[in-house]
Amino acid sequence: xxxxxxxxxxxxxxxxxxxxxxxxxxxxxxxxxxxxxxxxxxxxxxxxxxxxxxxxxxxxxxxxxxxxxxxxxxxxxxxxxxxxxxxxxxxxxxxxxxxxxxxxxxxxxxxxxxxxxxxxxxxxxxxxxxxxxxxxxxxxxxxxxxxxxxxxxxxxxxxxxxxxxxxxxxxxxxxxxxxxxxxxxxxxxxxxxxxxxxxxxxxxxxxxxxxxxxxxxxxxxxxxxxxxxxxxxxxxxxxxxxxxxxxxxxxxxxxxxxxxxxxxxx
Amino acid sequence: xxxxxxxxxxxxxxxxxxxxxxxxxxxxxxxxxxxxxxxxxxxxxxxxxxxxxxxxxxxxxxxxxxxxxxxxxxxxxxxxxxxxxxxxxxxxxxxxxxxxxxxxxxxxxxxxxxxxxxxxxxxxxxxxxxxxxxxxxxxxxxxxxxxxxxxxxxxxxxxxxxxxxxxxxxxxxxxxxxxxxxxxxxxxxxxxxxxxxxxxxxxxxxxxxxxxxxxxxxxxxxxxxxxxxxxxxxxxxxxxxxxxxxxxxxxxxxxxxxxxxxxxxxxxxxxxxxxxxxxxxxxxxxxxxxxxxxxxxxxxxxxxxx
Numbered sequence: 001x002x003x004x005x006x007x008x009x010x011x012x013x014x015x016x017x018x019x020x021x022x023x024x025x026x027x028x029x030x031x032x033x034x035x036x037x038x039x040x041x042x043x044x045x046x047x048x049x050x051x052x053x054x055x056x057x058x059x060x061x062x063x064x065x066x067x068x069x070x071x072x073x074x075x076x077x078x079x080x081x082x083x084x085x086x087x088x089x090x091x092x093x094x095x096x097x098x099x100x101x102x103x104x105x106x107x108x109x110x111x112x113x114x115x116x117x118x119x120x121x122x123x124x125x126x127x128x129x130x131x132x133x134x135x136x137x138x139x140x141x142x143x144x145x146x147x148x149x150x151x152x153x154x155x156x157x158x159x160x161x162x163x164x165x166x167x168x169x170x171x172x173x174x175x176x177x178x179x180x181x182x183x184x185x186x187x188x189x190x191x192x193x194x195x196x197x198x199x200x201x202x203x204x205x206x207x208x209x210x211x212x213x214x215x216x217x218x219x220x221x222x223x224x225x226x227x228x229x230x231x232x233x234x235x236x237x238x239x240x241x242x243x244x245x246x247x248x249x250x251x252x253x254x255x256x257x258x259x260x261x262x263x264x265x266x
Numbered sequence: 267x268x269x270x271x272x273x274x275x276x277x278x279x280x281x282x283x284x285x286x287x288x289x290x291x292x293x294x295x296x297x298x299x300x301x302x303x304x305x306x307x308x309x310x311x312x313x314x315x316x317x318x319x320x321x322x323x324x325x326x327x328x329x330x331x332x333x334x335x336x337x338x339x340x341x342x343x344x345x346x347x348x349x350x351x352x353x354x355x356x357x358x359x360x361x362x363x364x365x366x367x368x369x370x371x372x373x374x375x376x377x378x379x380x381x382x383x384x385x386x387x388x389x390x391x392x393x394x395x396x397x398x399x400x401x402x403x404x405x406x407x408x409x410x411x412x413x414x415x416x417x418x419x420x421x422x423x424x425x426x427x428x429x430x431x432x433x434x435x436x437x438x439x440x441x442x443x444x445x446x447x448x449x450x451x452x453x454x455x456x457x458x459x460x461x462x463x464x465x466x467x468x469x470x471x472x473x474x475x476x477x478x479x480x481x482x483x484x485x486x487x488x489x490x491x492x493x494x495x496x497x498x499x500x501x502x503x504x505x506x507x508x509x510x511x512x513x514x515x516x517x518x519x520x521x522x523x524x525x526x527x528x529x530x531x532x533x534x535x536x537x538x539x540x541x542x543x544x545x546x547x548x549x550x551x552x553x554x555x556x557x558x559x560x561x562x563x564x565x566x567x568x569x570x571x572x
Binding site: 007012018022026029082103105109110112118119141142144145152205206212223226230245252253257 | 285288289291293298302307308309310311313314317376377380394397398401402403404405406409411412413414418419450453454503510511512528531532535544545551552555
């Protein structure tokens, strides 16, 4: 281990404090018994209990989960197929160049531009069909659009990493395409697909901008609910809700870490 | 992984086939994903460009008459002469993104060296500490600052004692609050890729520089900076571009006085219902993004030659 300058240690601790201080503040106030103001009045869990009686919040939680699950499933399927198609066929350099650029658009542009484009496109599509009214379906479509790119990029890097030797060996042994897909490719790709799906799922839970632009009156998600609550004037329930979401984040991060580390070791 | 291309006949994993056949098979697989991206990414993008060049009707509806009025308005020309208000907001967004990126880089270097210097087992723990805020919802983190800077909290009280703000006032909305929020929002975006480079740092080069009596500054610029450039440049691009389009933080902590381009776009699509102007501002942001990417790519090339 390298000896470290005390300044580096001090600066790092301050930086971490800077990241966590606000979050700790929220967590502390979620168990504070004061209705108004921020004075400490004793420990309580009543804000958490109230949370589960609040139909708005429960509905928003349900929407958030539904949105994340449905969009992740579709995006993982489409993204994985896309990654295989892009990596395992003899495309001309120009074709793969164009495909590459399209795939990178959602990763490099600010999400507010994608959101604006979707608002305008859905606005025009509404003239054709009423299913494009702002709401859950539009949000799902929006989420899938940016998730596909991330899933495809993760899965493709895994495809590159495993190489094509095993598949070639299987073909030399007269395996059919279908057999190779089921018995060779998918098992080898699975860690990449799961990692991509986890990324897509967290991106969906984390998204605010795309949802904010495409949501309808009945399709609030938790981030939208919190944003609206801050502007209306906050209740302690929001502290409890935020703390719960932070806890879920911690669990997701630790689970993902465990998963990827296990597979790196294997 | 590129499959080797013979001109007409190819061996695809041991199976003899023609290039045309493979391309046809590949297209079938490309269709679902690419169709989706065409329908909901490329096409909406083109529609956005088109809408930025048309007019808004009296009730916020779109009228398909071609005009450059929206761009003129963005550039500051109105009935009453030239005012650079919108250009100021664009410029401010660039400055905020630039400063946010700069401060994040300054804070990330010590943090990365600190983590890389921990014993192997505890490094994951420290790294996880950086990843958790990275994945915590942006609205929650922005709200957390909103809470910390509110009048009842010690920071606002201390500031009031020193006379920076009136008694009982919160520490927002102002530029300072926006910067606090922005840096805490984007810091992990720099730290995580930078750490990947720092962990692989070749310390013998650093020691060689020190043995040759290089000053601390030169050790950093000549031995450390070039080695960490790959991670650093990823971090910079991951921060700078989304920071320009950010709108949660300036909305909660900046107020109307410290508006950024993200808020301006949201305003046009929300309360103002002026989609063509909103589309034109989005195009403005798009141009800034492209300039940023271009500078980054050019720098990236220079670095490869070094």
